[in-house]
Amino acid sequence: MKFGDTLKRQITFIHAADLHIDAPFKGMATLPASLFEATQKSTYRAFDRLIETAIEKQVDFVLIVGDLFDQDNRSLHAQIYVRDGFAQLEQYGIEVFVSYGNHDYVKGNKYPISFTSNVHVFPGEDVTSFTYVKENEPLAEIYGFSYENRAVTENKVPQYERKDTSIPFHIATLHGSLSGNDEHDPYAPFLLEEMKEKPFDYWALGHIHTRTHISDNPPIVYPGNIQGRHRKETGEKGCYYCVMDKNDVSLTFIPLQSILFVEHIIDISDVQSVGQFEVVLENLYQSAVQPQFNHVTFHSTNDYVLQLDREGIIEDFIMLWNEQYQLLPNWQHIYDYKIDFHEAKSQDQFFIAELRESLKSISIQDTLLPLWKEQNIRRHVEKMDEETVVKEAEKLLHYYFSQT
């Protein structure tokens, strides 16, 4: 092989992670029957698009960096579906490199499926690699590991060592989070500087559902998940299409989601009547290019919002709104809302003042014990955090004691 050839070499691949195929959406208590199927199949549809994109772009390979499935809810159906999707890629000569993450750790799978020969799964927690060969020529070395158990808490970066320097491209995959990131479970924590020092052309990360470029040189990238599943996973979700040669890497984001999550925050402090509220809600609608799940936070300093809420008016109007828009081809649905009420400055005297004091002083845990001591409840329900409970209780009491 001549040096010139090496320069001309180019690889194309797709980088995706956190597919969570078949995992249910969070925070939806009810859904109209017409939307149920589309919702339930949304992760499948996103996966379909991933496969379609790979074929359309004629990429060399696809990287899936962990959490292909959701452990608690992994169904055979989902695995077969994924297998069939990969089998389709085989027909186009596209390789797939898969690592399992904290949500689909190897030992958790009760019924592993065998994939077609184009699929390469990183077998265990030690960092290993596969060589991607194109036209009998080793072109890229892909490194990675899979979670064997529910968690990997050690830093894996030191284990990544570049092999066989004659191969032009070296790509590392890692499912974990930046050390010191408090928002997420500290899985396979890594330090950015350490990572940057390693001689890899691309760090394909997974685990964090928000699309993030941690670094540009070399690219260290979280592609995010491919389909939002709750109100915090808003906006477009998808994968990266990467074209790489010795001098340059170009990254193009390709949205894959089949349903979009949108969060609306509306200040309705000025709303004084039901009619005004109706107008506010009506203005919420904007035509969309694909189905959309909306969550609304009604922000207000006016306690009229509590009355609207308590009297079921908000719910009724949302129902009407939904009826109006959820039958469109690109339907929209408000599945939940939140009241964000900040009282204007007030001077509480006597009893109300005492009430506020009491809210601060009582033991929430003891108060809620009658329900939480029930094992069944604990098993199925996540406890509301105390701060929120107190805030909501304050709102409730405010509503009752401000009624004239």
Place this chain on the structure above:
Amino acid sequence: MRFVKADIYGFGKWVDQTFDFSSAQFNAFYGENESGKSTLQQFFLFVMFGLPPKRRQQFESKYSSRFGGALTVEQNGALYTIERTKNGVRILTEDGEAPATFLEELLYGLTRETYESIYAFTALQLSEIQQMKVQDLNDVLFSVGLTGSTSIYKVEKTLEQRLGSLYKARGWKAEINEQLKKVETLAEEVRQLQHRESTYIEKRANVEELKETLQQLEMEQHQIETTLHLKEKHLYACKQKEAYLLLEKERAAYGEIKPFPEEGIARLERLKDRLLPLESERNVLKQQLQQYEKAYEEANATLLSTDYHALLQQFMKQKMTYIDLEKDIAHLTVQLKQIEEGLREKLSEVSLTVEEIEDIILPFHLDQTVQQIKEQASTLQQEEAMLQDEKRTNQTEINRLEKEIKDINDQVIDETFLEERKTANKRYENEQMFYTQHASRQRDIEAFTEKKRTQSNQIMYGAIVVAIICAFIGWNNDMPIFMLFAGILVIIGVGQKLYLQRLWDAVPIDTQHATNKMTEQQYIENEQIIQQQQTIHQELFLLKNELKKVLHADLLLDNKWEAWKTKQTQLQDKIATETFQYPFLQQLEVYVWDTYIRYIREVKEMLQTRSELQNELYTMEHTFAPLEKMRTQLGEHLGVPHVTVQQLEEMYEHEQRSIAKKEQAEREMQERQKALMDIEEKIATYRAEMKELFAIAQVENENEFYTIARENEKIVSLDREMKKYLSPLQLQFSEVELKELFASTESEETLEELVEQLRQEKMQNQTKMNDTHERYVAVQYEVEQLEASGILSEKIYLLEMEKTKLTKWTNEWSVYKVAQAALDEAKKRYQEKYFHAVIDKTSTFFEHITQGKYVTVFAPTEKLPFQVETEDQRRYRVDELSKGTIDQLYVALRLAMNVVMQEKISVPLIIDDAFVHFDTVRSSQMVQLLREISVTQQVILFTCKDYFAKQVQATHILTNVKMKEDVHA
């Protein structure tokens, strides 16, 4: 906070009024009822808290266009002026203006309700304490600082209800419980589905295993089938093999095949077959020839001689003519006889001879003429009868009318007498009219007189009454002039009456009628006679007219008679003309002419027919005679003198048949002779051919020829038989196998056993294979089902949704529970903080007011109202106390609440006449108490009691001046 100054622009009765509170902490207002104390109190509250527009209206001043006012207050050493007018509220500080929201801060967030419940009380509220229970006291305490009617208990109840409907520790009828149940059910379903999916790997392995077993079994089966097939073949070939071997042995006994003509036997047989019919035919022909010769002779013997045969033949030719003629002649003879008879009859009827009739010529128009004459005669006859009838009727009518006229004429009376009567009646009528007019005028005069009489009576009585009055006055008052006046009045009254009376009596009233010259009876009689005569004259006139009409009709009838007579003459002429032309009609009535003529015509037709028939008969008899002669001749020859045509026919037929038979026999004989010659020739040819065949087989006769043929045939048959057994074997077996087959010594029984055994093995193996295959398919299906089933993922989705719902409920429960707990806690703390303090303070104040008579106050409980304890430790319920004491207790309680609360928020205490039932001693105690309070809190007191005002040294005296002005206005 304390009030410094109140400027009233206009509020109720207050206009442009200023009150200054800056000088004293204790401000007492004295004023009688209606002096504006309450309005002033309302003014303070209005400025601080405002009023809704409706309530505000009642305070809008009648005397000023300005409404509202300002209240200057001091807080933390700073002065603020709260100004409230129609335009709203403004807060003025020493530096300028503060925003309206600052008011809330200024008032410590108090509401009007709170203020009123703590810092202001009136005499009206005094009775409340009697009914007060702990709940109410708490209510008062808790309501401090709460908006409007909000009740803590209501909130507690709402929370309790919602919590109860959300979750119950036992039972299912709550949202969380039900939802939990739903979630658990779903979770269980998911678990089961997951378990089912976990068998997937096992099933996959099972599929593979079964697949292998199946392949193994298939191979074994194949081997068994191959062996079985071979052995079965041997078994089937066993019999054929043995048969073949037997035949082989038999064949060995014969040598080679001898010379023999090609298909020798067949050829010989064929020749023999051909000879046999030929010979038998020859015999038949000879017999037939003899038979036909005999038949010929017989037929010839029965035939007639030639002459008579010809005569018979000729007659038979004309046979049909003969029969027809014979029949027609008989028929015609009968017809003629009938006509003759008819003719005789007719002729007797018309009483004319044949010759006369033949002379009569009847033209075709005669019938028409005769018909016309007949019709005319009939018409004329009818007319005659009708005319005679009319003539008779007319005459009768004329007679009747003339008689009636005569009768009426007799009733007519003399004309002059009638005139007299009429004149008399006219006169009578005129008189009657005059009397009627006179009577009417008389009635009017009487009415007028009566009216006047009444008037004069009234005047007279009026004068008498006035006179009496005057007389009385005059008598009483000793005034003679009245007496005199009375007298004059009587005189005038009576005088006018008398005068008028006389005047009316003098008027004569002529009611007498003029004497009548004629009575009414007579008048009516005359009228009747006049009318009668008029009727008679009318009748007479009518009858005369009628008679005139009938006479005229009679004249017209006579004219018609004349016309009829003319027509009659014309008809007679016509009849004469016809009788002249046809004299035979002379003797006959016109009406039968047409019938008679028809008869004559019929006779003429019959005569014609008779002559035609006679001619025809003659012609027929002429043709018939020669035929009859021929028949007679034939009859004589045959010996039958009156031979019939039928007999001749039979004879003829018999003759014909004999001739045919003779000719037939002749033809047959010739044919047979010719055929006999042909057959003899053929027989000779076949004999020669047979000789040739024998020569080839080198034999002399037929027997030897057949022996050689039989031997040859046997050899061929054996060879064929052997081949028949061998060739199917050759097809079934290869050459090697065939050799093996012939070499093998396995008997049929042994083979049969072996085959049966193999078949069993095959069957068992097949069953095994089927079972395995079935299991394979079933497991494979399950695997496919598991792979395809989306139920689990759907259920997981549903579970997640139901969990979310459950979470929603539990969250709500948590919020409500915390709210409830906080409320409980707040209540507890609030009570601890204020309730006991208030009760303690109440005891202190009550003791002070009652000068130590009562020392302790006990708070009411759930069941008991307030209780008080005396020095000597006797307890009384509040309802056992006197009215005055109850008031004192209430005042003590309200003051206690005020004092406790003002430690936190200090605003002026406003009291409105709360001490009305207090005696002087207790009043002074009260004043002392208020003075003590006013050290820390501004007190504003309103009273209408002057002694109390004096005690408190009221600083503001309110008068009723303006009120009074108002009343006068």
